Amino acid sequence: xxxxxxxxxxxxxxxxxxxxxxxxxxxxxxxxxxxxxxxxxxxxxxxxxxxxxxxxxxxxxxxxxxxxxxxxxxxxxxxxxxxxxxxxxxxxxxxxxxxxxxxxxxxxxxxxxxxxxxxxxxxxxxxxxxxxxxxxxxxxxxxxxxxxxxxxxxxxxxxxxxxxxxxxxxxxxxxxxxxxxxxxxxxxxxxxxxxxxxxxxxxxxxxxxxxxxxxxxxxx
Amino acid sequence: xxxxxxxxxxxxxxxxxxxxxxxxxxxxxxxxxxxxxxxxxxxxxxxxxxxxxxxxxxxxxxxxxxxxxxxxxxxxxxxxxxxxxxxxxxxxxxxxxxxxxxxxxxxxxxxxxxxxxxxxxxxxxxxxxxxxxxxxxxxxxxxxxxxxxxxxxxxxxxxxxxxxxxxxxxxxxxxxxxxxxxxxxxxxxxxxxxxxxxxxxxxxxxxxxxxxxxxxxxxxxxxxxxxxxxxxxxxxxxxxxxxxxxxxxxxxxxxxxxxxxxxxxxxxxxxxxxxxxxxxxxxxxxxxxxxxxxxxxxxxxxxxxxxxxxxxxxxxxxxxxxxxxxxxxxxxxxxxxxxxxxxxxxxxxxxxxxxxxxxxxxxxxxxxxxxxxxxxxxxxxxxxxxx
Numbered sequence: 001x002x003x004x005x006x007x008x009x010x011x012x013x014x015x016x017x018x019x020x021x022x023x024x025x026x027x028x029x030x031x032x033x034x035x036x037x038x039x040x041x042x043x044x045x046x047x048x049x050x051x052x053x054x055x056x057x058x059x060x061x062x063x064x065x066x067x068x069x070x071x072x073x074x075x076x077x078x079x080x081x082x083x084x085x086x087x088x089x090x091x092x093x094x095x096x097x098x099x100x101x102x103x104x105x106x107x108x109x110x111x112x113x114x115x116x117x118x119x120x121x122x123x124x125x126x127x128x129x130x131x132x133x134x135x136x137x138x139x140x141x142x143x144x145x146x147x148x149x150x151x152x153x154x155x156x157x158x159x160x161x162x163x164x165x166x167x168x169x170x171x172x173x174x175x176x177x178x179x180x181x182x183x184x185x186x187x188x189x190x191x192x193x194x195x196x197x198x199x200x201x202x203x204x205x206x207x208x209x210x211x212x213x214x215x216x217x218x219x220x
Numbered sequence: 221x222x223x224x225x226x227x228x229x230x231x232x233x234x235x236x237x238x239x240x241x242x243x244x245x246x247x248x249x250x251x252x253x254x255x256x257x258x259x260x261x262x263x264x265x266x267x268x269x270x271x272x273x274x275x276x277x278x279x280x281x282x283x284x285x286x287x288x289x290x291x292x293x294x295x296x297x298x299x300x301x302x303x304x305x306x307x308x309x310x311x312x313x314x315x316x317x318x319x320x321x322x323x324x325x326x327x328x329x330x331x332x333x334x335x336x337x338x339x340x341x342x343x344x345x346x347x348x349x350x351x352x353x354x355x356x357x358x359x360x361x362x363x364x365x366x367x368x369x370x371x372x373x374x375x376x377x378x379x380x381x382x383x384x385x386x387x388x389x390x391x392x393x394x395x396x397x398x399x400x401x402x403x404x405x406x407x408x409x410x411x412x413x414x415x416x417x418x419x420x421x422x423x424x425x426x427x428x429x430x431x432x433x434x435x436x437x438x439x440x441x442x443x444x445x446x447x448x449x450x451x452x453x454x455x456x457x458x459x460x461x462x463x464x465x466x467x468x469x470x471x472x473x474x475x476x477x478x479x480x481x482x483x484x485x486x487x488x489x490x491x492x493x494x495x496x497x498x499x500x501x502x503x504x505x506x507x508x509x510x511x512x513x514x515x516x517x518x519x520x521x522x523x524x525x526x527x528x529x530x531x532x533x534x535x536x537x538x539x540x541x542x543x544x545x546x547x548x549x550x551x552x553x554x555x556x557x558x559x560x561x562x563x564x565x566x567x568x569x570x571x572x573x574x575x576x577x578x579x580x581x582x583x584x585x586x587x588x589x590x591x592x593x594x595x596x597x598x599x600x601x602x603x604x605x606x607x
Contacts, residue, residue, distance in 0.1 A: 055442065069446060077439030081241045082234065093230035094447040096223045138447070 004142045004173040005029040010061035012051050021047045024197030029173045034184055036176045039193035045177040049146045067142050070135035074146045076127050080120035084111055084130055088137050095138040108163045109133040110156055125152050145176045227449055231457025248427055253469045256419045261481035264408035269355050275302040275319040282330035291367050297359045320346045321356045401569045412483055414537040416473050417561050421503055422528045424466050428507030429520040451600035459504045470496045486571035498584040499560040505591035512598045531557045559583045
């Protein structure tokens with residue numbers, strides 16, 4: 001398995017430069033990996049995501065990324081005045097992807113039938129799915145999700161978990177930042193973002209075996 | 221190579237959709253030019269100021285004083301509206317701007333002139349509006365020699381000189397003015413072209429400045445930064461769309477000016493077109509640069525207004541370049557608008573060819589060569605920083 005993203009001893013200070021948003025973060029995401037980082041709101045998750053993909057410069061440590069990345073941001077950052085189809089087409093085109101599997105992606109994300117709706121007229125949960133679809137359509141080896149299930153109802157959440165599995169089978173690496181336990185099958189690693197760094201909740205080697213425990217501990 | 225043009229095409233297509241789906245952007249791009257050309261065209265449709273209200277204070281009430289008043293009222297620019305009887309009344313009329321000028325004829329004028337005494341007629345102008353004052357003073361300057369010539373002739377005749385000889389003596393030397401390039405001294409010809417050039421600057425700068433700032437505000441910029449798009453491709457895609465739109469705008473605006481509002485076109489339309497293209501390119505690059513350095517829509521609007529507002533005044537269109545203090549001369553030369561307006565005035569009104577306007581073309585060309593790569597570089601840096 002080739003490594004897509006590494007972080008070594010990564011840290012970022014807040015704007016006041018006194019306190020650390022996060023520090024001592026060591027992380028590797030390889031192809032086919034599903035890495036979940038759990039943190040309460042305000043724990044610096046989004047900043048960690050921004051630093052890992054290169055939007056923010058770390059105050060300490062080092063990030064290595066060998067491949068293009070697609071990001072699903074916490075807030076809607078696509079074009080509200082374009083339709084679902086136009087957003088998808090644009091994201092595919094600027095990433096040199098013909099996206100023959102566009103029908104499939106629409107199905108996976110529950111957007112079939114909404115192709116010609118402008119993003120601003122979508123229900124907010126489907127707007128999130130559109131962001132996810134736009135990340136998938138870019139066909140990058142690595143996807144970083146920031147709060148992907150926030151605001152999704154149960155059926156859409158299930159669609160998302162299924163999609164993650166499909167993508168893992170396609171050998172894509174995924175990093176999921178979230179504030180709630182996810183029902184993702186077979187995560188490679190689940191970590192909590194704590195003050196001292198990342199704390200493994202279920203060691204990546206034993207992830208599959210511990211899956212049932214992890215689920216019962218997590219969301220009821 | 222082919223995928224590069226695919227990406228540029230995708231950006232262009234997206235940009236067109238943004239423009240046509242946003243009512244405000246769409247009206248800046250397509251309605252504002254029409255509105256401005258109509259507004260300014262109709263504003264100056266009379267071409268010159270006429271019927272300016274004038275009062276007379278005739279303290280002589282003689283044949284001579286009536287001749288003088290008649291001579292003034294014969295001019296279409298003057299309209300004698302009021303007769304006043306004292307200075308307090310004059311002041312009131314001037315302050316309430318019921319009249320813009322007063323002809324004051326002193327008492328015993330006819331008698332004194334006949335007896336060979338030298339007398340003066342006073343013309344009072346309201347100097348707070350230079351434009352109306354100049355018009356009145358110019359007309360007065362044309363009327364007065366005729367009147368005083370007539371009187372001089374009568375005086376010479378009184379010395380026993382035959383009428384023909386007296387006429388010759390009075391008209392021996394005269395001056396004639398010719399107004400080249402604007403023979404009727406039309407105010408429309410003077411102002412409209414410059415104003416339209418300034419409108420072109422304003423809409424170009426604003427439209428592009430808004431296009432990019434929106435991507436930053438909505439966050440869609442991140443997806444561009446992470447995509448395979450290079451800074452050059454983003455610039456190409458966005459600017460080519462705006463370039464097409466503003467070229468159409470320029471043609472519509474100036475075309476209406478030439479066809480509907482009687483702006484004369486004495487020069488080469490091709491030269492005029494080329495200088496427009498150069499200017500639009502510079503403004504697009506500048507607008508994009510504004511969009512890159514600012515962080516919000518209001519900020520982008522403020523900065524583009526800050527550039528656009530004083531530029532017409534310091535471009536040298538209404539106030540001669542030579543009369544500006546040195547630092548402002550430098551500022552004036554740094555503005556692309558100055559060179560653009562210099563070029564179009566010379567081409568359109570004076571019929572100047574490339575042999576005359578090549579310096580303006582070279583300067584605008586240099587602006588393009590500096591601004592476009594600089595903007596691309598700024599965008600590149602912004603993409604690397606990504607936040």
